[in-house]
Amino acid sequence: MLEADVKDIAQRSSTGALPQHDRVGDLVAHAHERYASVDDGTVADYIPVLAEADPAWFGLSLASIDGRCHSAGDTGIGFSIQSISKAFVFALVCDAIGHDEIRRVVGVDNTGMAFNSVVAIELNGGSPMNSMVNAGAIATTALMPATNADERWALIRDGLSRFAGRPLMLDGEVYRSESFTNHRNQALARLLQSYDRLAIGPREAVDIYTRQCSLSVTADDLAVMGATLADGGVNPITGEQVVSAETSRDTLALLAACGMYERSGEWLFEIGIPAKSGVAGGIVAIAPGKGAVGAFSPRLDSAGNSVRGQRACAYLSRALGLNLFASAPHGADSGIDTTTEGALR
């Protein structure tokens, strides 16, 4: 019955509100069940401690802009936020320095290359290109206005905590593991410095970036953090305006273009909403004006995106009518078939 209903909902609600809450809860539970046995992909091991993750972990959560949360599976397990921090640090920095400045200094275009590419900088005249790849994220962290490293870190940690609606803690084991092995990020920062593209020293920039990546979150946290961006910058649980509505809009535009790295086009084609992934297995996918999905499962594809997380987001986008590009002909009962099978179903 759920399967049959999906098509109807997808055709009716590609704009407007989410379906009724009990219906959303059923679909979140169904999506979890549907993909829990998928075992494609591999757990990241280039940061040694990440290899200890249980590949079976799978949590799925959806937070709506009216503050309701629906969870299935391992939504209480903590994992490091990794690259998903880039989205929220971008929002904080964009809010602080402005739309024009972040565009001028970092950029907002996809590199078409891997998240840790060195050659992307060289091919683009020293520009890190966007805040969602490692080079651009390190440059963005360096732009957080502060008088010293402690203050800069406190602003980032507290800012991300306001998105989550609770204090986020550093996972010391992840921080140490990544600090001992992040030679490539050190190289990226030095290269940016050589092009005069780093606002602070490379050691400090990489250290704070490594800390932000080591913050521990749950799938529930990711859903609330994403729902804050879906709600014009207001956290739907705490009611706090964390960033402006304009910054939320800019952040979602950047996520649509660059959030899933070189697979961002494929993601938009299949799923149709802005999203960000991290190598610990998290994904946040955001439906503006509706809410956000937080997914966690450690097996990744070759671009570093959680396999089960992507499949579950594809299903929920279809089932809940989240795709931003879907429309029905004016005056018609139903429009294009947004349920067409795609690569991520």
Ligand SMILES: NC(=O)CC[C@H](N)C(=O)O
């Ligand atoms: N894609 C990711 O999540 C990468 C983040 C990780 N901290 C790194 O710098 O490599």
